[in-house]
Amino acid sequence: MTNTILTVEDLHVAFKTQHGKLTAVRGVNFELKKGETLAIVGESGSGKSVTAKSIMQLLPKATTEVTKGDIHYNGESLLKMSKNQITDLRGSEISMVFQDPMTSLNPTMKVGKQIMEGVQRHERLTKAQARERALDMLKLVGIPQAESRLDNYPHQFSGGMRQRVVIALALACNPKVLIADEPTTALDVTIQAQILELMKDLQKKTDTAIILITHDLGVVANMADRVAVMYGGKIVEQGTLDEIFYSPKHPYTLGLLRSMPKLNEDRGQPLMPIAGSPPNLATLGEGCAFAARCPHTMAVCHTYTPRDTVSETGHSVACWLQDSRVSKEVDKTELVESGNSST
Amino acid sequence: MTKNTPNLPPHQDLQVQNQYAYDEIPSDLFVKAPLDHRKSEEIGTPAVSFWKEAFQRLIKNRGAMISLILLVSLIVLALIGPGMNEFSYREQNLTHSNLPPKIEGLEWVGFNGLNSQGVDQYAERDVQINYWFGTDEFGRDLWTRVWRGTQISLFIALVAAALDLVIGVIYGGISSFYGGRIDNVMQRIIEILMGIPNLIVIILFILVLEPGITSIILAMVITGWVGMARVVRGQVLQLKGQEFVLASRTLGASNPRLISKHLLPNVMGPIIVTVMFTIPTAIFFEAFLSFIGLGLQAPLASLGVLIEDGYKSMRYFPYKLIFPALVISIIMISFNLLGDGLRDALDPKMRK
Amino acid sequence: MTRYLLQRIGFMLITLFIIVTATFFLMQLLPGTPFTNPEKLTDSQLTILNAKYGLDQPVAMQYIQYIGNLLQGDLGYSFQHEGRTVTSMISGRIGPSAFIGLQALVIGAIMGLLLGIVSALKHNSILDYGSVTLAVLGMSIPSFVFAALLQYYVGVKLGWLPVALWEGYSSTLLPSIALSVTVTATVARFIRSEMLEVIGQDYIITARAKGLKENQVMVKHVIRNALIPVVTMLGPLAVSIMTGTLVIEKIFAVPGLGEQFTLSILVLDYSVIMGITIFYSALFIFVVFVVDIIYSLLDPRINYKGGAA
Numbered sequence A: 001m002t003n004t005i006l007t008v009e010d011l012h013v014a015f016k017t018q019h020g021k022l023t024a025v026r027g028v029n030f031e032l033k034k035g036e037t038l039a040i041v042g043e044s045g046s047g048k049s050v051t052a053k054s055i056m057q058l059l060p061k062a063t064t065e066v067t068k069g070d071i072h073y074n075g076e077s078l079l080k081m082s083k084n085q086i087t088d089l090r091g092s093e094i095s096m097v098f099q100d101p102m103t104s105l106n107p108t109m110k111v112g113k114q115i116m117e118g119v120q121r122h123e124r125l126t127k128a129q130a131r132e133r134a135l136d137m138l139k140l141v142g143i144p145q146a147e148s149r150l151d152n153y154p155h156q157f158s159g160g161m162r163q164r165v166v167i168a169l170a171l172a173c174n175p176k177v178l179i180a181d182e183p184t185t186a187l188d189v190t191i192q193a194q195i196l197e198l199m200k201d202l203q204k205k206t207d208t209a210i211i212l213i214t215h216d217l218g219v220v221a222n223m224a225d226r227v228a229v230m231y232g233g234k235i236v237e238q239g240t241l242d243e244i245f246y247s248p249k250h251p252y253t254l255g256l257l258r259s260m261p262k263l264n265e266d267r268g269q270p271l272m273p274i275a276g277s278p279p280n281l282a283t284l285g286e287g288c289a290f291a292a293r294c295p296h297t298m299a300v301c302h303t304y305t306p307r308d309t310v311s312e313t314g315h316s317v318a319c320w321l322q323d324s325r326v327s328k329e330v331d332k333t334e335l336v337e338s339g340n341s342s343t
Numbered sequence B: 001m002t003k004n005t006p007n008l009p010p011h012q013d014l015q016v017q018n019q020y021a022y023d024e025i026p027s028d029l030f031v032k033a034p035l036d037h038r039k040s041e042e043i044g045t046p047a048v049s050f051w052k053e054a055f056q057r058l059i060k061n062r063g064a065m066i067s068l069i070l071l072v073s074l075i076v077l078a079l080i081g082p083g084m085n086e087f088s089y090r091e092q093n094l095t096h097s098n099l100p101p102k103i104e105g106l107e108w109v110g111f112n113g114l115n116s117q118g119v120d121q122y123a124e125r126d127v128q129i130n131y132w133f134g135t136d137e138f139g140r141d142l143w144t145r146v147w148r149g150t151q152i153s154l155f156i157a158l159v160a161a162a163l164d165l166v167i168g169v170i171y172g173g174i175s176s177f178y179g180g181r182i183d184n185v186m187q188r189i190i191e192i193l194m195g196i197p198n199l200i201v202i203i204l205f206i207l208v209l210e211p212g213i214t215s216i217i218l219a220m221v222i223t224g225w226v227g228m229a230r231v232v233r234g235q236v237l238q239l240k241g242q243e244f245v246l247a248s249r250t251l252g253a254s255n256p257r258l259i260s261k262h263l264l265p266n267v268m269g270p271i272i273v274t275v276m277f278t279i280p281t282a283i284f285f286e287a288f289l290s291f292i293g294l295g296l297q298a299p300l301a302s303l304g305v306l307i308e309d310g311y312k313s314m315r316y317f318p319y320k321l322i323f324p325a326l327v328i329s330i331i332m333i334s335f336n337l338l339g340d341g342l343r344d345a346l347d348p349k350m351r352k
Numbered sequence C: 001m002t003r004y005l006l007q008r009i010g011f012m013l014i015t016l017f018i019i020v021t022a023t024f025f026l027m028q029l030l031p032g033t034p035f036t037n038p039e040k041l042t043d044s045q046l047t048i049l050n051a052k053y054g055l056d057q058p059v060a061m062q063y064i065q066y067i068g069n070l071l072q073g074d075l076g077y078s079f080q081h082e083g084r085t086v087t088s089m090i091s092g093r094i095g096p097s098a099f100i101g102l103q104a105l106v107i108g109a110i111m112g113l114l115l116g117i118v119s120a121l122k123h124n125s126i127l128d129y130g131s132v133t134l135a136v137l138g139m140s141i142p143s144f145v146f147a148a149l150l151q152y153y154v155g156v157k158l159g160w161l162p163v164a165l166w167e168g169y170s171s172t173l174l175p176s177i178a179l180s181v182t183v184t185a186t187v188a189r190f191i192r193s194e195m196l197e198v199i200g201q202d203y204i205i206t207a208r209a210k211g212l213k214e215n216q217v218m219v220k221h222v223i224r225n226a227l228i229p230v231v232t233m234l235g236p237l238a239v240s241i242m243t244g245t246l247v248i249e250k251i252f253a254v255p256g257l258g259e260q261f262t263l264s265i266l267v268l269d270y271s272v273i274m275g276i277t278i279f280y281s282a283l284f285i286f287v288v289f290v291v292d293i294i295y296s297l298l299d300p301r302i303n304y305k306g307g308a309a
Ligand SMILES: Nc1ncnc2c1ncn2[C@@H]1O[C@H](COP(=O)(O)OP(=O)(O)OP(=O)(O)O)[C@@H](O)[C@H]1O
Pocket: A015, A016, A017, A022, A024, A042, A043, A044, A045, A046, A047, A048, A049, A050, A051, A060, A063, A215, A281
């Protein structure tokens, strides 16, 4: 496919920690097409940020190792690129927005300067031109009195305004891919909505592909074209927004959807959080990572890792329930039942 | 499209990605088998206690461990050293004055009894007995004096640190726990004390109290506790807002009980670390005071007194300076490294 | 801002006043008499001397008089050196101390910054371990032990630099180097841990994500931000240098304030001890004040209400 801009293949990322090696990402696959929005959802610790940071190679080198897999940008392997090539790409082709706007700007540098710095790194501009660009960007992201705000320090902005600055900074060089790691988690609800609107708006204008990382299925419903659900360092289900929301196949996705307040309120159903706690990545071996919490766990789930089952439309699921050998008593009854509840 | 797909058995509309050994999985495994509760507990994070984990981190810190071993050896030597030969720290023997160190079998590392001109003093003056660290100008055995001095220096430092600890914990605890006006006044007092270079205070107090072990300790404690009080206050304030304290408050725990049951165990880490850094500071101040002539009175010796004595005759008898200087340096380095190690072990994030 | 400054200055004056008062009354408690060899003085001579220095007055009067004089910059007369004012003794001695102190500060700051920055940039490398070890040694070995060893090996054994002789620039070197060791170690440890902390901040990832080259990130974001709080070390460093001068000037026979202080302590020259104590305290309070101001100018987050915005 020519309009695929970014592919992640069987990515495995491990950390060296005090207690030994910890594989936080264990086989992530996805593709990102030009101008689309892919949402990555999953609970805390499922490896979303690690995946995002490994694309930009922003993980601490000393303790991180990509043990397997590859990442291609426009057909070129990012992992095989030199350090210089990667830094050339960062900010100009692929940009990133982080979770906490309170900490993601340098507190001792004027925001204008922080935007200009990136612009001047990638484009041959005079200082005045770079400043002009920074001003345009601040205006674009809707910061009032942008001219005078250029010379303010981050602490002089509110959280929402800071996140706008971070977005301005990320988009200043017109990147093809924007990775937004929980861009609204740290903000309150009304501001959240504004920031999301802003991102949608800008995406239309600039045709940037977005990888949107979030816990919030409401945000996903609002923004995403496609959705990848992560659990225990893997994407357990991936498909279009409709596929994931209206015909989820993985028990974890079902659990997530049920725990989502909005959908349940509409249907007057009680909120059902997923019981149990996230898996301990250090002790996770063969078998399905979700087995300890899954309502449909089978004997096979404990010993064999389920593989992706992919439909023609690209809806992929990693769950043994998709296997033809599932005995008839187990199979659909419950799954269908639970599937119905969100359909 | 997917929306309208009827809910067929899943495998019928999905194509299975065969990779390897996939078909060999026995189909009788595809039956319901939820993980039983006990097993799922096992899989959860093993709950290693805070102290145990800190201890493990400390053990892995090579610098801290070597320091600990060195300190223990020095303390043992300080205790048994003076009794290892027949000399006492005060006994003078003018015929044996200024003898260089000599140890049987260690001549090759410099314990050879030669003076700075290379003359064997033991042979020349017909001394039969060996002084391991040599003797001073009164013929007192330096081995005994060095370890006796180490004993005194450590004693002064430990007592000063203990007093700092008690006063600091009480002051900081009261100030932070009761807060409000009390805290305000108590903080102002601390601010003023912080505004005075503590060395000056120490010197003034020693002048008033007359040099001696007690007055050195008291003078150091007069300003020393402030650091501890601030650490304790900071910690308590931070913990006060936390849930478990609020919870036990609502459960009706009284204030003293709250302090001893909940707050103290949590501020232990920073307190231990602070004590670890107080001890070398106290050792330094003691030596410093002795060096400017405000130390212990002869014949008592601390490391500082010995260094001062050694310094005076350093040109001709460098060994008099080197042994106490070496001991004090090793003690200071070891306490600092151990303090660093404890700080990293007790709070990996608190790194300053 | 003006209000904050006035408040700070007011607080400084109160602190200084308390120090002066405490020093004065502590001096009253001192054992012995302020005159050399009092046993050689006859009673009438003592009475004359006491009257001359106002020691026959009640303590309260003496106190009021002392404060009054102090406000005019008059710290009284030395009891040991006929006719010399304490103020003149201090001002005559301040030059050498200030020179070796500042020189030590400069040497220590440069060395410390170099060591600390290299250490943080090459975190967990041999270079890092090496400079951390050096810093621990520098922090731990008492300055007078180091000074004595320096004097013995560099001065006496090698004969490279003058020992205990105050003559020409070269004689300032050993004392300054001896003083700078603690400064080097303190600065190195401080800047290292500051840098490591800054490196772990989110905004450094933002800077990298912008595509900045690693050295741009380090210079413009990490080192720059880590340097700002180093200013706050000036207070403690000033104290450590002051402390150091007391012994180092004695060792190297520097005719400075520190040597004067230790001399006065040995001969119980009360008024000089008091004068120098007050001078040191005032200097320290002033340094802390200036440091606060500089810090608030350097870090845009600090506002004059005294906290982070
Ligand atoms: N630098 C690191 N060193 C060691 N372990 C790490 C590091 N970064 C992340 N991890 C571990 O990797 C796992 C996945 O972390 P990640 O940050 O990707 O989670 P996440 O899905 O983004 O969660 P959240 O929603 O909380 O942001 C976690 O268990 C985390 O502890």
